[in-house]
């Protein structure tokens with residue numbers, strides 16, 4: 001791991017994401033990490049997700065968030081068929097990573113897993129999604145808040161874990177690397193991770209050879225849990241009180257995958273596709 005001082009400018013900007021639970025006091029647009037905005041509009045998105053309420057899915061409002069006199073829902077979408085296993089998908093924890101949000105309608109359209117209940121929580125960070133901000137309405141990074149639960153959004157995620165008892169969690173993200181990869185926690189074995197990367201590649205997704213820190217991925221697309229990574233996460237939680245959902249899941253014995261498509265890509269379909277394909281592929285393994 002290079003020291004912070006020697007990191008290229010983009011990477012040192014990225015490093016602040018790993019040092020602060022609250023980097024701002026308000027939503028903040030990212031201007032330096034090369035995010036290509038997609039065609040996303042919050043109200044239209046909420047309407048599109050709500051429209052799935054019906055015979056196949058139940059759509060509920062889990063919480064609301066108010067910012068500048070406007071109130072936005074955090075929705076859950078649950079498949080109605082009873083099933084022994086539950087797959088929880090978190091979409092939009094970081095508001096400016098729009099591909100994972102835009103993937104939700106096609107994920108629901110394509111959903112046909114037998115034996116698996118699907119629960120999608122989205123948008124986890126509605127104000128961030130509207131404001132093109134990683135952070136929530138008070139400048140908190142929700143995905144660093146799984147120790148203190150200072151944010152209503154992290155508390156909603158915790159409540160959904162408590163209620164739904166998921167057997168598997170997928171959190172949909174994007175990052176500044178040039179292609180798609182996934183982080184897996186210790187409960188996703190390496191063979192499963194590699195097979196899921198193969199499934200993405202078969203669907204036409206380009207897998208990254210390096211993660212966003214520049215570390216080589218072998219096989220391409222897979223950043224598996226390691227003893228070093230787990231030690232870093234432990235220190236992070238103990239010294240900075242920061243924890244991401246992937247470690248929170250690990251604490252609870254739940255396998256989690258964090259998918260990271262490339263926010264630098266201008267091809268919206270290519271950014272959305274891995275999210276849709278991964279949810280279907282994970283459901284087939286459960």
Ligand SMILES: [Zn+2]
Nearest residue numbers: 094097173174
């Ligand atoms: Zn993210």
